[in-house]
Amino acid sequence: MRYKTVIVDDHPIVISGIAGLLSELENIEIVEKFESGIALLDYIEDHKIDLILMDIFLPIINGVDLCKTIKQKHPKIVIIGMSSQSERSLVMQFIQNGGNGYILKNASFDEFKNCIYKAIDGEIVFSEEVKTIISQPLSEDLERIPGLSRRERDIALLLSQGKSTQEIADDLFLSFLTVQTHRRNILQKYKMKNVAELIAFLLKNNMLN
Amino acid sequence: MRYKTVIVDDHPIVISGIAGLLSELENIEIVEKFESGIALLDYIEDHKIDLILMDIFLPIINGVDLCKTIKQKHPKIVIIGMSSQSERSLVMQFIQNGGNGYILKNASFDEFKNCIYKAIDGEIVFSEEVKTIISQPLSEDLERIPGLSRRERDIALLLSQGKSTQEIADDLFLSFLTVQTHRRNILQKYKMKNVAELIAFLLKNNMLN
DNA sequence: TAAAAAATACATTTTATCAGGTATTGCTAC
DNA sequence: GTAGCAATACCTGATAAAATGTATTTTTTA
Structure with missing residues (x-):
């Protein structure tokens, strides 16, 4: 089975980069690319999708809200969030709204691949730097x-x-x-x-x- | 003649995306890719380079300082800056430090191509959104x-x-x-x-x- | 090498901030 | 419905900053 995948990012270059990476993966098939969440919401009604890779900072509707909206109607779609910098609270919000993982864009290709495969298998995944960010500062960040x-x-x-x-x-x-x-x-x-x-x-x- | 080009960005995916784009251009040859400015500064001493595409937000040394350092020793290298968001003052700083252009990462492929070609021809280039941002308060900023x-x-x-x-x-x-x-x-x-x-x-x- | 810019230093007056303690009223969350 | 926080307000002494004016030496750079 090949997972029908879409990419959402407002940077054409990033889309192209991810598409290049995913093309190396046997069981991933990129069916569409979007530069905004609105276009994706339209598309999703008429097409089957298994996996979404989305930027968190998007014009009009942000990634967190987009994820929530999609998951309400289509809980089976695996959604992985991405961003350049990560804030602890943002990652948490994304996961609480149904996200299946979070990857920083400075992650290596291998990290990307591993995370995507694990997410498809049902795990909640994070790239290395995200892990360190979300694992530490409960006492320091929120309390202090x-x-x-x-x-x-x-x-x-x-x-x-x-x-x-x-x-x-x-x-x-x-x-x-x-x-x-x-x-x-x-x-x-x-x-x-x-x-x-x-x-x-x-x-x-x-x-x- | 083929322009020897390097890409500097701390996001592997972006590097891959730009590399994909540039591979379509006949007279551009990507000779190296870096995830930090330090590595580039090492490389530049022993190798000929004609064109650099660099992210502005880099670890350790930022794009503005990196551009300045390189231009002092190698004024003929064409340097184009990139970032996800643009602040007017940042763009201005970059140009004042010798940058030959500035492109927002949400620019289309065509914009990228045009900017790169024009920059090689000696023009100072900006992608569309950058132009609108820097063109507004003309009188105020020219007294820089x-x-x-x-x-x-x-x-x-x-x-x-x-x-x-x-x-x-x-x-x-x-x-x-x-x-x-x-x-x-x-x-x-x-x-x-x-x-x-x-x-x-x-x-x-x-x-x- | 001459001109310009940067760094150094001094003196004084006016005004603002900082730090101490105190107290009343209105929300609002438990 | 009350305890706690937020917002409001007052007083005062010590200290620091801001405004103004001037001037020498060193370093850069054109």
């Missing part, structure tokens, strides 16, 4: 870094725009003293010495915007 | 962003770590007053109100590290 509250985020954002305490108070129709308190709370929460260090920290952890 | 000097970068980096002027002075064995002057110069250069805004600006434009 508390989030900003709504107001704190507003204020942090304005701080990153160079606004002074007074200017922020005026912008948000708050007392100067309130803003001062929020600012102090943020600094204490992350044990930062001053606003400069705070902004660097927040930006590096994607906690602004 | 000046860079940080070495010392300024040192100081900006320490500022982003929350150090005070006095601490920086101690760290770098400088007078408090010297650091104060540098800090002021940096703020004035980018017309920033304070260090917080400066750090946000520098990080967003990848000017630290």
Whole structure:
């Protein structure tokens, strides 16, 4: 039996690369390639598919939602997610929405092949780097870094725009003293010495915007 | 004549995709593929190369710095940058460091081909989406962003770590007053109100590290 | 090698931040 | 329905940063 496979990625080059790789696999048959999830959803209604390789960052509808939608109607289709960088929470979400595996695009050809074969056999698969990312930081990542509250985020954002305490108070129709308190709370929460260090920290952890 | 070409990308799949594309072009010959810039820098000393296609986001050394380093020694090599997302400032930086073009990875095969041919002919080329991104605020960006000097970068980096002027002075064995002057110069250069805004600006434009 | 850029240094005034403690009100989740 | 968090607000002293002006030396580079 040959597994009817589709590839979804908004980068033509990546599609071509994966197609080249898959063509080496005996029992895989690429039946279609898409640059967006919408096109795939159309196609899937009228055609039999066994395996989907999809990018997570797609225009219009993202990979996580796409996976969820497909799995609801077609739970037997094996879906493997891919992306360039991986965040722990993203991978978890994808799997919770029915994904059968997750591969980083910097994985080697052998990793790709192994993961695809194992996924077809019913395993949940991850490429090496994904494994290390999802296996470690339960204590460090989720517990250690508390989030900003709504107001704190507003204020942090304005701080990153160079606004002074007074200017922020005026912008948000708050007392100067309130803003001062929020600012102090943020600094204490992350044990930062001053606003400069705070902004660097927040930006590096994607906690602004 | 066949142009000796190398591909640099940390995603094996992308390398494979580009290689597939380039194999259709008569006068392009792929002589080597690398997953990091370090390996390329070694190779380039002993081998003739005419064209480099490189990812911008690479481990260890990034594409912008890699391009600069190569161009200093080998100005005749045509270098085209690639990335998945494009920020205006990043593209500009790349070109200012000697890059001959910039292509988004979601470009079509035809776009890739055209850009490569034109770049070989001496043009500075951009894929369609890059063009739209860089063409907008013409007047603002042509008075381009000046860079940080070495010392300024040192100081900006320490500022982003929350150090005070006095601490920086101690760290770098400088007078408090010297650091104060540098800090002021940096703020004035980018017309920033304070260090917080400066750090946000520098990080967003990848000017630290 | 001359000009430009970068790095160094000093002095002062005004303004803002940081750090300490305290307290009230409104949600909201258990 | 209450405990806990979030948001609001006040006070003050010490410290640091920002704004302004000037000037010498070293290094790059055209």
